Amino acid sequence: MNTFDFLMQGLLVAAQPMNLLYALIGVTLGTAVGVLPGIGPALTVALLLPVTYQLDPGGSLIMFAGIYYGGMYGGSTTSILLNTPGESASIVTALEGNKMARAGRGGPALATAAIGSFVAGLIATMALALIAPFVVKLALVFGPREYFALMVLAFVTVSSAFGDSTLRGLTSLFIGFALAIIGIDQLTGQTRMSFGVPDLLDGIEVTTLAVAMFAIGESLYIAAQGDLGPDKVEAVRGSVWMNRQDWARSWKAWLRGTAIGFPIGAMPAGGAEIGTFLSYATEKRLTKYPEEFGNGAIEGVAGPEAANNASAAGTLVPLLTLGLPTTATAAIMLAGFQQYGLQPGPLLFATNPQLVWGLIASLLIANFMLLVLNLPLVGLWVKLLTIPKPWLYAGILLFATLGTIGANPSVFELGMLLAFGVLGYVMRIFGYPIAPVVVGLILGPLAEQQLRRALAISQGDVTVLFTSPIAAVLLLIAAAALIIPLILRARGRGEVLAQLAASED
Amino acid sequence: MSKGHTPSTETRRPDRAALVIAVFLAALGGLIFWDASRLASMGGYSGIGPATVPFVIAGSLLILAVWTVFEALRGDFPARDRQEVGPVVWIVGGLVLQMLLLKTAGFSIATGVLFAATAAAFGKRKLWMTIPVGILICLGVWLIFAGLLQLSLPAGPLEHLFW
Numbered sequence: 001m002n003t004f005d006f007l008m009q010g011l012l013v014a015a016q017p018m019n020l021l022y023a024l025i026g027v028t029l030g031t032a033v034g035v036l037p038g039i040g041p042a043l044t045v046a047l048l049l050p051v052t053y054q055l056d057p058g059g060s061l062i063m064f065a066g067i068y069y070g071g072m073y074g075g076s077t078t079s080i081l082l083n084t085p086g087e088s089a090s091i092v093t094a095l096e097g098n099k100m101a102r103a104g105r106g107g108p109a110l111a112t113a114a115i116g117s118f119v120a121g122l123i124a125t126m127a128l129a130l131i132a133p134f135v136v137k138l139a140l141v142f143g144p145r146e147y148f149a150l151m152v153l154a155f156v157t158v159s160s161a162f163g164d165s166t167l168r169g170l171t172s173l174f175i176g177f178a179l180a181i182i183g184i185d186q187l188t189g190q191t192r193m194s195f196g197v198p199d200l201l202d203g204i205e206v207t208t209l210a211v212a213m214f215a216i217g218e219s220l221y222i223a224a225q226g227d228l229g230p231d232k233v234e235a236v237r238g239s240v241w242m243n244r245q246d247w248a249r250s251w252k253a254w255l256r257g258t259a260i261g262f263p264i265g266a267m268p269a270g271g272a273e274i275g276t277f278l279s280y281a282t283e284k285r286l287t288k289y290p291e292e293f294g295n296g297a298i299e300g301v302a303g304p305e306a307a308n309n310a311s312a313a314g315t316l317v318p319l320l321t322l323g324l325p326t327t328a329t330a331a332i333m334l335a336g337f338q339q340y341g342l343q344p345g346p347l348l349f350a351t352n353p354q355l356v357w358g359l360i361a362s363l364l365i366a367n368f369m370l371l372v373l374n375l376p377l378v379g380l381w382v383k384l385l386t387i388p389k390p391w392l393y394a395g396i397l398l399f400a401t402l403g404t405i406g407a408n409p410s411v412f413e414l415g416m417l418l419a420f421g422v423l424g425y426v427m428r429i430f431g432y433p434i435a436p437v438v439v440g441l442i443l444g445p446l447a448e449q450q451l452r453r454a455l456a457i458s459q460g461d462v463t464v465l466f467t468s469p470i471a472a473v474l475l476l477i478a479a480a481a482l483i484i485p486l487i488l489r490a491r492g493r494g495e496v497l498a499q500l501a502a503s504e505d
Numbered sequence: 506m507s508k509g510h511t512p513s514t515e516t517r518r519p520d521r522a523a524l525v526i527a528v529f530l531a532a533l534g535g536l537i538f539w540d541a542s543r544l545a546s547m548g549g550y551s552g553i554g555p556a557t558v559p560f561v562i563a564g565s566l567l568i569l570a571v572w573t574v575f576e577a578l579r580g581d582f583p584a585r586d587r588q589e590v591g592p593v594v595w596i597v598g599g600l601v602l603q604m605l606l607l608k609t610a611g612f613s614i615a616t617g618v619l620f621a622a623t624a625a626a627f628g629k630r631k632l633w634m635t636i637p638v639g640i641l642i643c644l645g646v647w648l649i650f651a652g653l654l655q656l657s658l659p660a661g662p663l664e665h666l667f668w
Contacts, residue, residue: 050650050656051654053654053656054654054655054656164583165581167569167572167573167576170565170569171530171569171573174562174565174566174569175533177562177565178533178537178562178566181537181558181559181562185555187555188547188554188555190544190547190555192540192541192544192555192559193536193537193540193559195540216596216600219596219623220592220593220596220597223589223592223593223595223596223623223626223627224588224589224590224592224593225586225588225589226587226589226592389627389628390623390624390625390626390627390628390629391624391629393623393624393626393627394619394620394621394623394624394627394635394639395620395642397596397599397600397619397620397623398616398619398620398639398642398643398646399646401600401603401616401619402616402646402650402656402658405607405612405658405659406650406656406657406658409607409657409658409659411604411605411607411608414600414603414604414607415604417600418597418600418601418604421600422597425593429585429586429588430522430523430526430582430583430585431582431583431585448558451558452553452557452558455553455557456553460552460553
């Protein structure tokens, strides 16, 4: 069977009435939570993971796909109507989008973001379906050392290549690694770092860590800023529809954004937000209306929004084909797979094609649903934005603890939630990025497994890691991604890298 | 957001808080090293065992700690916003209370208290109003998630009235 047959089969799976319902619930919940200020896609996915616990793997992943795409849409609405600096994932959208909203053109800004996301999501999901089988074939020739090298590359790009400090990125990553070795060693069954505490034998749950760092850490940080007064939500005045000129200026930006965003997301390396910046820069250079940039140019919303969604679909390529999460959101999705004992990777395409292709197909369906849902319901989403902060954060903490209690109703788990929440808060104060901790926690054990397998085969000879050409090239790129930014920062050129920071929330 | 911290006019003082972070990293590295040394003899034929990677991580944490000391001494850490302590105490206190109350009082009461404490952290201090509201909301959430979605949320006296 070829890709097309698989995809058609997947569509049949996804189009079953129950699965359609799951997808609908997923996109609605995803948008509703994603639209709340201060909640990015990573936290949306982490908060809503418990909702899917009682479903079968297929239905759960389909709902999950909806939540993922819904969260992305919701986030763009927030940044257009509410200028929230600090949510760097959609900073670029806020640049022009919020200006448009202030000028009373919030409707067209939301529309071009929604339609652009749809176009980008559609093309990128198709591209995902086309590329995935090839990457799977490529992945089959990968041995432990190639996998290890690939993961090293992902570690470097997630933690230190972008952002404002190599030191702090690496520190975050290694805190993630330190947490990852807690529990039972997968290869020998020895307990590590658990100090006789039975609750620690299973290790640290990725969702507990993610929810603690993103939800509780963020709530503490926002609360500690004191009363900054209410945020200004821009009302959507006038028509939400775009006029002829809006369309003419948007469609090329959508396509360019998709073309920039997808390959960057699909690369097995972190930093998926770079696409939005590149797209913004491209649109700024190509536009016929340069004077509008900085004052609300529609291309500046259309391009980056498309790039953002395309790279979100792109990150599913390494996640599904290699089992390699390159963003915090993807790391939590991997945890979602693992709760059913599914390990994404080339094997999953062989053993469970229905599930994988059902998932890809439901991404397409979720994308359609979002387009239909989003524009008419924009008034409702705007209402969600106006929830006063005390109730908003009280609700966020309610659901953050609900997820943890639902997964494991133990006082110890809540204690960990609190401890990691405080850790996340302290890390925020000192400017440490959060995403590397989450990625380190989930990817660390996988990298260790591959490393130890490779070294066991070579009987402890470390040079074997560099003698495979693929592994050597990957490690070389990783070294470059570590060293070049260090030199750039030392010579005072760090601002560009700081802007490209791939922090998720 | 940055107040002060202009390295050209101000003499660079060592950043105390950053030094504390360095100590924490070194301690974490030491802890991992100590824990892994139990397993060091399990290398087997290849010399690669459950202690190998922890040793590498512990060593890296020590290097990062030294690096942090250097940046702290040079004053390379970014300027920090002033943090209000009160709201943080409210939220942490709410989470601790929830933890203590969860098993005995059940999900709704414990989480309702957390809800009110969080609202208080953001300025809504009328606890006589926010605690009951929080408990009611949490009861609704409990009915949906434990009742309909069959998530196992601890039940207390309030929940037993309904289920």
